[in-house]
Amino acid sequence: MSQVLHTPPPTTSAPAAGEDDLAALAARHGLSVSGARPSLPEYVRQLWARRHFIGAFATAKLTAQYSQAKLGQVWQVMTPLLNAAVYYFIFGVLMNTKRGVEDYVPFLVTGVFVWTFTQSSIMAGTKAISGNLGLVRALHFPRAALPVSFCLQQLQQLMFSMAALVVILLAFGVPPAASWVLAVPALILQFVFNAGVSLIMARVGSKIPDMAQLMPFLLRTWMYGSGVMFSIHHMTGPDSGLPSWVGPVLQVNPAVVYIDLMRFALIDSFGGGMLPDHVWAMALGWALLAGIGGFIYFWKAEETYGRG
Amino acid sequence: MADNTKQAGERVPTVIADGVDIVYRVNGTGAGRGSATAALNRILRRGRAEKAAGVRRVHAVRNVSFVAHRGEAIGLIGTNGSGKSTLLKAVAGLLPVERGRIYTDGQPSLLGVNAALMNDLTGERNVHLGGLAMGMSRAQIKERYQEIVDFSGINDKGDFITLPMRTYSSGMAARLRFSIAAAKDHDVLLVDEALATGDRSFQKRSEERIRELRKHAGTVFLVSHSNKSIRDTCDRVLWLERGELRMDGPTEEVLKEYEKFTAAPTRR
Numbered sequence: 001m002s003q004v005l006h007t008p009p010p011t012t013s014a015p016a017a018g019e020d021d022l023a024a025l026a027a028r029h030g031l032s033v034s035g036a037r038p039s040l041p042e043y044v045r046q047l048w049a050r051r052h053f054i055g056a057f058a059t060a061k062l063t064a065q066y067s068q069a070k071l072g073q074v075w076q077v078m079t080p081l082l083n084a085a086v087y088y089f090i091f092g093v094l095m096n097t098k099r100g101v102e103d104y105v106p107f108l109v110t111g112v113f114v115w116t117f118t119q120s121s122i123m124a125g126t127k128a129i130s131g132n133l134g135l136v137r138a139l140h141f142p143r144a145a146l147p148v149s150f151c152l153q154q155l156q157q158l159m160f161s162m163a164a165l166v167v168i169l170l171a172f173g174v175p176p177a178a179s180w181v182l183a184v185p186a187l188i189l190q191f192v193f194n195a196g197v198s199l200i201m202a203r204v205g206s207k208i209p210d211m212a213q214l215m216p217f218l219l220r221t222w223m224y225g226s227g228v229m230f231s232i233h234h235m236t237g238p239d240s241g242l243p244s245w246v247g248p249v250l251q252v253n254p255a256v257v258y259i260d261l262m263r264f265a266l267i268d269s270f271g272g273g274m275l276p277d278h279v280w281a282m283a284l285g286w287a288l289l290a291g292i293g294g295f296i297y298f299w300k301a302e303e304t305y306g307r308g
Numbered sequence: 309m310a311d312n313t314k315q316a317g318e319r320v321p322t323v324i325a326d327g328v329d330i331v332y333r334v335n336g337t338g339a340g341r342g343s344a345t346a347a348l349n350r351i352l353r354r355g356r357a358e359k360a361a362g363v364r365r366v367h368a369v370r371n372v373s374f375v376a377h378r379g380e381a382i383g384l385i386g387t388n389g390s391g392k393s394t395l396l397k398a399v400a401g402l403l404p405v406e407r408g409r410i411y412t413d414g415q416p417s418l419l420g421v422n423a424a425l426m427n428d429l430t431g432e433r434n435v436h437l438g439g440l441a442m443g444m445s446r447a448q449i450k451e452r453y454q455e456i457v458d459f460s461g462i463n464d465k466g467d468f469i470t471l472p473m474r475t476y477s478s479g480m481a482a483r484l485r486f487s488i489a490a491a492k493d494h495d496v497l498l499v500d501e502a503l504a505t506g507d508r509s510f511q512k513r514s515e516e517r518i519r520e521l522r523k524h525a526g527t528v529f530l531v532s533h534s535n536k537s538i539r540d541t542c543d544r545v546l547w548l549e550r551g552e553l554r555m556d557g558p559t560e561e562v563l564k565e566y567e568k569f570t571a572a573p574t575r576r
Contacts, residue, residue, distance in 0.1 A: 022326040022373060026411035029321055034410040035401030053440035057424075060437050064428035067472065134423035137402050139441055140415060304404055 037303045038142075040296070046142045054145050058152035080161035083116070084109040084168065091229040100234040102269040105172050106165075110266055111228040113161040114259045117154055118194050119219050124150035125198020126215050129206035129305050136306040143305045144298055147202040151195040158187070165266070174267055182265035189287040190258040196290030199298035206305055226255035233274040251276035254286040322496050322527040323376040323399055323416065327408035330369040330394050330551075368394040370551040371408070376496075378413075381528040383542035383559065385535075385566055391551040392531045396498045399529065413526070416496035417442070421489040427474040431462055431484055434473055438488035452491045459517070460487035461510065483510050490517050493524045500531045515540070535563055 038046060047054075066075040092104055101107050128147040129136060136143060162183075170176070205211045227235075227250070234240075236247030250256065256276070261283055263270040276282065369391040376382055384392045397403040399410055400418045424441035425434045435456050439449035460483045462468045462476075473481055499518060518541065522528045532538050538545060538559065545562040547555040549569075555562045 022324050022375065022411075023409065025321060025375065026324045026326070026409075029413070031321065031324060031411035031413050034323075034399060034412040034416070035404055050440075050443070052446055053437075053443075056437050056440050060426055060429055060433060063433075064426045067428040132423075135441075137397060138418060138420050138423040140401060140417060141441070141443065306402055306404075 035303055037299070040299060043142055043144070043299050043302065047144055047148075050141050050145050053141065054149040054152060057145070057149045058156060061150070061153045062156050076157065076160040077164050080113055080116070081164050081168075084112055084164075087112050087229065101231050103172060103174060103267050106169050106174050106267050107231070107263060107270065108229060109165060109168050110263050111259050113158065113165055114190070114262045115223055115226060115228045115255060116161070117158045117190065118197075118255055118258070119223065120157070121151045121154045121194035122197050122201055122219065123212075123215055124154060125194075126201040126205040126212050128198065128202040130209045130212065133306060143202075143302055144199060144295065147198040147298070148195055151191065151198050154194070155187075155191050169266060174269075177268055179265050179268075183262055186258060186261040186265055186283065189283045192287040192291040193254055193258070194290075196287070196292070196294030199294035200290075203298050203301050206301075222253075222255060225250065226253055226259060228255075228259065231274070232256060248276065252282065254282075254290070257282045257286060319377040320413075321375050321411075322378050322413040323374075323529075324411040325372055325374050325395075325399070325408070326411070328369060328372045328395070328398060328405050328410055329367070329407040330391070330398055330403060331406040332366040332368055332394075334364045334366060368551055369398070369548075372548070372551075372553045373408075374546060374553065374556055376527050376529070378526045380544055381522055381530065381542045383538035383545040384529060384531045384548060385533075385538060385545055385562070386548035386554075387570065390548045392548050393500050395548065396500055396529060396531055399496075400498055412496060414495040416498055416529075417492070417494045419489045419494075419497060419499045419521075422485050425473065425485065425488075428472055430472055431457075431469040431476070434484070435469075435488055438485075439491065442489070442492050444492055456487045456491050459490075459513065460484045479507060479510075486510075486514060490514075490521060494521070496527045496529075497521055498529045498531075501533070535567065538563065 037043075062076075063073075066072055069075055071078070087108055088105055092108060125147040128150050129143060132146055135146070201211065201215070232247060232250050236242050236250065238244075251260070257279060260270075260275055261279060264272065264275050264279075372395060384396065386392050394403060396418065398405055399412065400416050401410075401412070402418070421438040421442055424438050426437070429437065435453060436449055439452070440446075444452075457463055457469055460480075462480060462484055468476065468480065473484070476484070515537065518528075518530075522541065528541070530538065530541055542559050545555075545557065545559045545566075546553060547562050547566055555565055
């Protein structure tokens with residue numbers, strides 16, 4: 001006990017013997033410290049117990065998003081499609097980045113959608129605590145529920161994008177293949193990675209709200225280094241004039257790993273030779289590192305969220 | 309529930325506050341905001357340069373100690389800004405304490421769910437969302453759903469529960485919020501001025517529901533500016549003034565002093 005005891009003001013109820021020692025009284029009756037951080041296993045258990053809330057909150061946010069628009073939920077599919085169209089116009093038509101990339105439109109759109117998933121998850125994570133202080137201060141629940149729920153919302157959003165993507169793929173003559181199934185494990189790993197980074201950013205953002213202003217720039221820089229609109233494989237190939245280590249180094253980037261995995265799964269002209277070495281191991285490694293690390297990092301400050 | 313079933317004389321404590329201090333930190337007040345260097349200072353040298361960088365410390369609760377027992381209904385009174393709600397939030401474990409400790413039996417819960425609800429969703433979905441946010445299970449919500457809707461009276465004037473909450477009048481929305489919040493049973497219940505919503509008939513229903521909740525809860529804390537509702541529901545009162553516990557005793561005794569205090573034209 002860090003604090004020496006203060007004599008409590010006289011209570012009218014005849015106090016039991018030794019009531020001046022409040023800490024001892026609490027211990028005697030098995031009272032626990034309010035707002036103390038639960039142990040890690042207990043925290044995981046509490047979070048699991050709130051899984052329905054996490055799901056409902058994510059869906060509610062998603063539905064609320066376009067509820068004022070006349071077209072309503074149609075925007076769920078329209079937004080990613082329009083996004084893809086803009087990127088296609090700029091990078092495919094105006095700048096003609098497509099040189100050397102087969103099936104450029106599917107290549108680009110896959111990249112944009114998969115990147116957007118990570119980007120919006122991290123952005124939402126940054127504001128998960130600082131933007132929901134009302135909720136944090138009003139109700140008791142494991143705070144990790146918020147960043148995880150926002151990532152889940154982004155995953156749901158991505159599902160709509162994927163539906164749009166299938167249409168685009170078929171429209172541009174990419175045949176359906178068995179390898180499409182690989183999109184599922186790739187997405188799961190990416191989700192875990194996103195959730196982990198979101199948890200980290202949620203803690204950082206709760207202490208420094210200014211992060212929300214800074215993140216778009218960091219994320220945009222990250223995007224340009226992640227081969228969303230161009231092929232790292234082609235840019236760093238033997239005839240690019242760059243040293244041979246540049247390609248592998250750029251390809252360690254988790255965003256590249258998840259984007260290329262998805263392209264490999266969906267686009268048949270994007271062969272295994274264009275993937276970095278040990279790509280599945282890297283995808284798993286990044287997911288575990290960010291997921292477990294982020295969760296523990298977030299949990300370490302659990303009792304401090306909501307102050308300020 | 310009613311009183312101690314343990315050894316005679318020994319009452320069971322449910323909430324113990326031991327020398328509690330609560331301090332808010334507010335960014336960007338006074339001279340600090342607007343000056344980029346000051347802001348940078350604030351980030352780089354947290355703690356040391358707090359004052360210089362424009363972080364204001366608001367000492368909301370100072371050295372408050374009390375013991376609440378099972379079966380008690382405790383009123384919290386004090387003029388505006390005296391730290392009542394802050395103390396309540398700390399008891400609920402929602403605000404960290406600066407010094408001292410708060411010990412509780414189980415998880416005290418605030419009667420409030422507003423922040424979890426979304427105006428763009430229908431009342432129906434908000435009932436589910438609010439219930440889940442409070443930690444109710446899906447089955448519990450399903451079981452109570454009709455009760456919540458009936459209690460709120462939302463459907464009295466047509467099928468409003470399937471409309472988005474933003475279409476509700478403020479009174480309707482407040483009634484639905486209270487109905488959702490009051491749907492759960494609690495061990496230690498903290499009520500913060502919840503009784504002031506809705507029209508007369510709804511207020512009556514609310515007070516009734518609070519009394520009912522008190523029967524189920526081990527201990528009830530009620531923050532209110534209405535001395536009448538404190539008299540009606542509480543047997544003990546804590547009087548906070550400027551964050552300090554000024555008095556702690558039976559309702560009548562404390563209220564008499566408090567009324568004397570508030571009646572005086574200029575008080576210090």
